[in-house]
Amino acid sequence: MQFEQLIYAVTIAKHKSITYAANQLYLSQSALTKSMNRLEEELGVKLFVRSASPIQLTSAGEYFIEEAKKLLAMKEHIEIGIKSFSERHTGYLRVGMGPGRGEYWSPFILSRYYDLYPDVDVEVIGESMLDLEKKLLNRELDVCIVGIYGHTNPRLEYELICEERMLFTIPKGHPCLAGYEIPEDSFDTPLVIRPESLQGQNFITSKQGFAVTRMLEDILSRNHITPGSVKHTLSIDAAYIMSSEGMGISYVYDSSKFQDDYDGQPVFCVLEGDEEVCSFMTAVRANEEISPLVRAFIHTARDSVRILKTTKEI
Numbered sequence: 001m002q003f004e005q006l007i008y009a010v011t012i013a014k015h016k017s018i019t020y021a022a023n024q025l026y027l028s029q030s031a032l033t034k035s036m037n038r039l040e041e042e043l044g045v046k047l048f049v050r051s052a053s054p055i056q057l058t059s060a061g062e063y064f065i066e067e068a069k070k071l072l073a074m075k076e077h078i079e080i081g082i083k084s085f086s087e088r089h090t091g092y093l094r095v096g097m098g099p100g101r102g103e104y105w106s107p108f109i110l111s112r113y114y115d116l117y118p119d120v121d122v123e124v125i126g127e128s129m130l131d132l133e134k135k136l137l138n139r140e141l142d143v144c145i146v147g148i149y150g151h152t153n154p155r156l157e158y159e160l161i162c163e164e165r166m167l168f169t170i171p172k173g174h175p176c177l178a179g180y181e182i183p184e185d186s187f188d189t190p191l192v193i194r195p196e197s198l199q200g201q202n203f204i205t206s207k208q209g210f211a212v213t214r215m216l217e218d219i220l221s222r223n224h225i226t227p228g229s230v231k232h233t234l235s236i237d238a239a240y241i242m243s244s245e246g247m248g249i250s251y252v253y254d255s256s257k258f259q260d261d262y263d264g265q266p267v268f269c270v271l272e273g274d275e276e277v278c279s280f281m282t283a284v285r286a287n288e289e290i291s292p293l294v295r296a297f298i299h300t301a302r303d304s305v306r307i308l309k310t311t312k313e314i
Contacts, residue, residue: 001039001042001043003071003072003075004035005035005036005038005039006068006071006072007025007072008021008025008027008032008035008036008039009036009039009047009061009064009065009068010065010068010069010072011024011025012032012036012048012055013048013057013061013065016054016055016056017054017055018032018033018036018050018055036048043060043064045058045060045061045064046058046060046061047060047061047064047065048061091120091121091293092120092121092122092123093120093121093122093123093142093143093293093294093297094122094123094125094140094141094142094143095122095123095124095125095141095142095143095144095145095297096124096125096126096127096132096135096136096141096143096144096145096146097124097125097126097132097144097145098126098127098128098129098132098145098146098147098210098211101145101147101164101253101255101280102126102145103126103235103237104237104255105145105301105304105305105308106124108304108305108307108308109297109300109301109304109305110122110124112300112303112304113296113297113300113304116296116300117293117296120293122297125140125141128207128209128210128211129146129147129148129209129210129211130209131209132144132146132283133146133153133156133283136156136283136284136285137153137155137156137285139285142284142291142293142294143282143283143284143294143297143298144282144283145161145280145281145282145283145301146158146211146280146281146282146283147211147212147278147279147280148211148278148279148280148281153283154286155285155286156283156284156285156286157283157284157285157286157287158281158282158283159281159282159298159302160279160280160281160302161280161281161282161301161302161305162279162280162302162305162306162309163277163278163279163280164253164254164255164277164278164280165253165254165275165276165277166212166215166219166251166252166253166254166275166276166277166278167187167190167251167252167253167254167268167269167270168193168198168249168250168251168268168269168270168271169240169243169244169249169250169251169252169256169266169267169268169269170243170249170266170267170269171243171244171245171246171247171249171266171267172265172266172267174246174249174267176193176197176198176201176249177191177193177197177267180193180197182267186267186268186269187254187257187268190268190269190270191267191268191269191270192269192270192271192272193269193270193271193272194271194272195223195224195225195271195272195274198220198223198225198227198249198271199225199226200226200227200228201227201228201248201249202227202228202229202230202231202247202248202249203216203220203227203229203230203231203248203249203250203251204230204231204232204233204239204242204243204247204248204249204250205230205231205232205233205236205239205250205251206232206233206234206235206236206238206239207232207233207234208232210236211278212236212251212252212253212278213232215251215276215278216230216251219251219271219274219276222274223271223274229248231247231248236250236252236253236256237252237256239252240252240256240257240266243266244265244266253278254268255309280305282297282298282301282302284298
């Protein structure tokens, strides 16, 4: 018994005519008749009283048609579900991530996402927050992860991934630490320093235009601190290591401490009366339906970062 035969029988029962059913099914009358003969032989019962006009169902036929309708409805339900499942789990996704936290988190997020959606092709684009948001609005990206500092873009919708403390890192033994009592664990209990302690000091940070660099510029300006120099490097994690090695003072996310390939320990500090937190969020275009692939990425990013931060005990 084949699904086609179920469709044929239901069509005949609906129209009570082999001739009319054959026309509806784009079959010849003889082909439809032969198919029904084979079905009745296979079942061992007659489904139709063909001598009647219009054709009538036998008792067995009435039972068969009701069950056939259920099977056909189930088949359609399965096909729709499989199509929907396939559409949600295959495709192409363009993701924007900055070179700071995005670069640090991307291996954890993407490995988890590929475990869940192995048939999705993900392209990762690294730019500054402002460039990522511009690409998102220009439909060059489907979703991005950005560090939010200051105003958000009203044309975008955001979902919080996590928040991170912002800390100054100062090399141990640096002259600006003179006179301070250094905490035993300055990461858990940052040293509180006066703004004038940083006056004229050399700083090292990530590229111009990135969120953490703009945050550094803003906190220095807000506290009337004029740096001796500001050097820019590839990423904030690189700035953290260079600062720890004595090349200058940096301003970093707290998770910079947990790089797997570096064990250096600078002194972690906050300015007196001026502590900062950076919010990391996913961003999508506002007032648009979020696709299943993008929604899955947002959930995966949030869960992956929270697991990572718990594991690293931040």
